[in-house]
Amino acid sequence: MKFANEIKELISYREMLRSLIKKDLRSRYRGSVLGFLWTLLNPLFQLLIYSVVFPHLLKVSEKNYPLFVFVGLLPWIFFTSAVSVATTSIVSNSNLIKKIYFPRLVIPFSVSAVSLINMLFGFIIAFAAIIITKTPVGLSLTALPAVILIQFLFVTGLCCIFSSLYVYFRDFEHIVSVLLTAWFYLTPVVYSEDLLSGKVKLISSLNPMTRIIYCYRQILLYNSLPQFSSIAVSAAYAIAVFIMGISLFSRLQRRFAEEI
Amino acid sequence: MDGCCIKAENVSKKFTVSSGGSTLKDTMLFRKNRACSSHCVLDGINLEIKKGEQVGLIGKNGCGKSTLLKLFSKIIYPDSGCITVSGRVSSLLELGAGFHPDFSGRENIYFNGAVLGLSKSEISQRLDDIISFSELSKFIDSPVRTYSSGMYMRLAFSIAVSSSAEILLIDEILAVGDAAFQEKCQRKIEELKNSGTTLVIVSHDESAIKRLCGRAVYLKDGKIAADASPDEAFEIYKNSD
Numbered sequence: 001m002k003f004a005n006e007i008k009e010l011i012s013y014r015e016m017l018r019s020l021i022k023k024d025l026r027s028r029y030r031g032s033v034l035g036f037l038w039t040l041l042n043p044l045f046q047l048l049i050y051s052v053v054f055p056h057l058l059k060v061s062e063k064n065y066p067l068f069v070f071v072g073l074l075p076w077i078f079f080t081s082a083v084s085v086a087t088t089s090i091v092s093n094s095n096l097i098k099k100i101y102f103p104r105l106v107i108p109f110s111v112s113a114v115s116l117i118n119m120l121f122g123f124i125i126a127f128a129a130i131i132i133t134k135t136p137v138g139l140s141l142t143a144l145p146a147v148i149l150i151q152f153l154f155v156t157g158l159c160c161i162f163s164s165l166y167v168y169f170r171d172f173e174h175i176v177s178v179l180l181t182a183w184f185y186l187t188p189v190v191y192s193e194d195l196l197s198g199k200v201k202l203i204s205s206l207n208p209m210t211r212i213i214y215c216y217r218q219i220l221l222y223n224s225l226p227q228f229s230s231i232a233v234s235a236a237y238a239i240a241v242f243i244m245g246i247s248l249f250s251r252l253q254r255r256f257a258e259e260i
Numbered sequence: 261m262d263g264c265c266i267k268a269e270n271v272s273k274k275f276t277v278s279s280g281g282s283t284l285k286d287t288m289l290f291r292k293n294r295a296c297s298s299h300c301v302l303d304g305i306n307l308e309i310k311k312g313e314q315v316g317l318i319g320k321n322g323c324g325k326s327t328l329l330k331l332f333s334k335i336i337y338p339d340s341g342c343i344t345v346s347g348r349v350s351s352l353l354e355l356g357a358g359f360h361p362d363f364s365g366r367e368n369i370y371f372n373g374a375v376l377g378l379s380k381s382e383i384s385q386r387l388d389d390i391i392s393f394s395e396l397s398k399f400i401d402s403p404v405r406t407y408s409s410g411m412y413m414r415l416a417f418s419i420a421v422s423s424s425a426e427i428l429l430i431d432e433i434l435a436v437g438d439a440a441f442q443e444k445c446q447r448k449i450e451e452l453k454n455s456g457t458t459l460v461i462v463s464h465d466e467s468a469i470k471r472l473c474g475r476a477v478y479l480k481d482g483k484i485a486a487d488a489s490p491d492e493a494f495e496i497y498k499n500s501d
Contacts, residue, residue, distance in 0.1 A: 015383075016374040023360060023371060030362055099357035100375055101334045101349065254337045257330070258275070 003243065006250050009103040016102055020110035043122035047129060062192055067129055071220045072189040072213045074122040079155050079209060080180050082115035086159035087166045087176045094260040104253045108159035116152055136223045143225055147215045154208060154238035157245030164252040167259050187213065208237040265427060265458050266309040266332055271341035273302040273327055301327045303482035314459040316469035316490060318497055319479035325462045329353065329429050332460065350376055350425030355416035361405035365396055365415055368404050376423045386422045394418035410437045421448050427458045466494055
């Protein structure tokens, strides 16, 4: 079983995975005065911008619109930052790839994990806002870890696919950025799914990110468990993309050191 | 595999030298008239290295020594043939690959150790040895970017030789630091040799190979031209021009 071997090797290099994550989190804010605090300040400022700007620009029916956007935006940023950083990650770590042996999967996994951790910091702000605005939350929170896991598998799978393809096709960086912009408008992040109709609604419902963001909102905003079908569909997407990503990556990685 | 820790069977490696770029456009439009010439670096290599053996790889620049070492360390893979390596490998292909300049020496020890596949506790156990071997205890908490290149190399070498790998692959890095430190490195490698570490060394330094290795393999144009004692191999090497 090739897939199992890849995962097993990755686990034996977990210390490297941990160091890469730590290195990334620490070096990102190194040199800035507020340092690690930025991890919290960034989402906080975003939340403030949404609560000040949007109600003035748009007529929104959503009653707690800033929080509505924020809860959708956190998983979206996790997704989009992981995928765009991961795409070039193998090439930007060429000094390691060319000189040292280690399971190459460590790299896309660490990128995905860093974005996940940043989202979790954002959730601290989200929870504070939930408490301040007296939005009811309850037992449905128990479903949150499952949703996070599903999204992590989905995002990591995509990171593996894009990072390995980019080594062979450098155009991919630009394709990915166009793709992510289009994807953003097809995902109900700043608007509500109910606004869609016809074909767009159909496309949007096939979009795994729509399902995932819907799950987060059900849990955090509406204090209810997401429909089982939504969880099942996104889990199926996630597992399929994850397995596909790792198999593609393990096939393409053999020539990484020569191609970069 | 008993007693044998590196085995190469009929290994060949070609490098493609392409004049075109690797963009999507180039691949799609100019697939047919893409000028590709391939250069055969290794051609049907058969080599067995036993556990605890010390082997030197010698030959002219571009004869495939470093490529063979990269194949052993699984950084690249052969086009045909098969390589089996059993045991933990530490490769000293380039020292300090993966050092992060903004992090302190101590942090880089942890990071580099992790890249070599060590766990955190294994690194902690070796930390004092690494620091004292590198003679950098005064500077170990300053960022690596403030190090001189000699200090940088000393730290990297100390980490690599402390990883207690069963197989050590060394590419032309015996000349690290000043004369005293070089002397120390050689002693350390001899110590590893005596404790049964398998060594594969690529070097142009005849005396180092003769001192450290019991066997030398002379590569010429991607083929093994001689596989003998270091004295004999160097004899053939010198007479072959």
